[in-house]
Amino acid sequence: MPTYSPPLRDMQFVMHEVLKVTDDLKLMPQHVDTDADTINAILEEGGKFASEVAFPLNISGDAEGCTLDKTTHEVTAPKGFKQAYAQYVQGGWAALSCDPAYGGQGLPFVVNQCFYEMLNSANQAWTMYPGLSHGAYEALHAHGTDAQKALYLPKLTSGEWTGSMCLTEPHCGTDLGLLRTKAEPLADGTYSLTGNKIFISAGEHDLAANIVHLVLARLPDAPVGSKGISLFAVPKFHAAADGTLGARNGIYCGGLEHKMGIHGNSTAQMVLDGAIGTLVGQPNKGLAAMFVMMNAARLGVGNQSLGLTEVAYQNALAYAKDRIQMRSLSGTKAKDKPADPIIVHPDVRKMLLTAKAYAEGGRALGIFCGVLLDKEHSHPDEKVRADSGEMLALLTPIVKAFITDNGHISTNACMQVFGGHGFIKEWGMEQYVRDNRINMIYEGTNTIQSLDLLGRKILGNNGATLKKFGRLVAALVEEEGVNEKMGEFITPIAILGDQVTKLTTEVGFKGFQNADEVGAAAVDYLRVAGHLVFGYFWARMAQVALREIAAGNTDQFYLAKVQTARFYFAKLFPETATLMRTIRSGSKALMDTDAALA
């Protein structure tokens, strides 16, 4: 059976020693009193909830899955999920970073980010039920009418109701411009929605009294394509203005998907049969309003894989110390045993360190993005708000795609550490591989993320935001360029920074002549950019750790950090050289292949 221990020390290291998040928070009136002790105390309690309440339901939830009663259309989540959710609500966890105007605790997003990492490690399938509510809350907070805010936000904040996002239809996932669900205006200002949605996570369940579905649909006179999509709030139960529940609305679950992983989360086919909804935001501008939810969800999906990477690593590490098999190539290490523990073998170490380096790098990036989100929402200086939003937009596809791809690599590596036992359910490792796989697909596939990064966020603004990230790298290079001890961490990112600038110009130029060149480069490009970002954070973590060591601190934590940074730059970062070669090979080997693909 797997175990999980919340990585509080590592979170504190990134928050308080590397990024010094409270320095930023102090500048925001709303967060001026949120000091390090407060953050640590909340996360300690949050870690207990994750490891003691959500984690014990992970394997049982996977085995049992969700059940649909076809006569009532009600879905029952696995045993214990409802009780755990009640504890979550009672503990006030749903309200952590919500607006006090709606009953929230108003704590920084970055605290919620770390809390959710732990929940995802503990039980991704369970975590998706409350997780989707956050995106629905954000979209309604940003674009809802006063009446919608008054009705929905207090209920989402308390956790009494949950949210869902209803975009996908059988014939359209990536290309939402094709969607067909119709919304007919009614005399009272509401809308009657008809259509079919599929793959709706937490679309139906028994955890909460009501579900607020955010649904994309078309008005009768809507232009074709993505410019004709509107957003609607459609509750499972009608509700009076004071939140009192009324009759069932015409939106219900027609079936549940049988799937590879996240079995404990219901993936619902939703039928809208004259469901009554209210318009969120402007007519035909629904995609823009939904993007608030989608961006929150993309950061959330990266956090899902971060959580899975961490828990898989913890278990693989413990197993590698315990399992004895063969002798070390360089001579016996455990003389008292008939064989050495497998952790002596170089490749086992490589697998473990891969997961560790990707988890800790992902955590640094995730926390950095959490602070950007806080600055975007709460910083008093308008320019800081705008710059933070721009940087977050650049990093969002990297969080979503790079961390989830790394989660795939890492959970597989950790399963491999267990040999055949990793493939056997009892150890829990194969579940992490299965659960992680969807993270590369939903919320816009990782290919779509890479097109968003390269096409829209980088080439679309002539690399302006990328240059801003480049300036962060340049400042670190400037600061540490003459420090011999930092050379092994600084030189690679300085070189890669220059290479990425050149590469971007080349791809942009080729893309002008043939847009398929951008499509051919994008996925590899995102990985290169991901390493530039991770390399920057690994260099910053090494910088802090080396300073502590130089000051005489003998805490092994710092030595471990330097060793992991060394591993990252020696064994993972260099894949950028191959990726840059494949990017430069262009689109021809893909597009001139009609005979091969005939």
Ligand SMILES: Cc1cc2nc3c(=O)[nH]c(=O)nc-3n(C[C@H](O)[C@H](O)[C@H](O)COP(=O)(O)OP(=O)(O)OC[C@H]3O[C@@H](n4cnc5c(N)ncnc54)[C@H](O)[C@@H]3O)c2cc1C
């Ligand atoms: C378990 C699960 C939970 C989900 N939860 C939700 C949810 O809560 N709400 C919701 O609305 N949806 C949800 N989805 C749907 C999910 O977001 C979509 O499956 C995803 O966006 C991809 O859409 P698709 O499956 O239609 O694939 P398609 O869009 O048909 O794509 C097929 C392939 O073509 C590629 N492709 C498509 N267009 C391009 C392009 N322009 N360039 C390059 N490659 C391209 C894709 O990357 C992909 O590899 C969920 C799906 C699953 C499986």
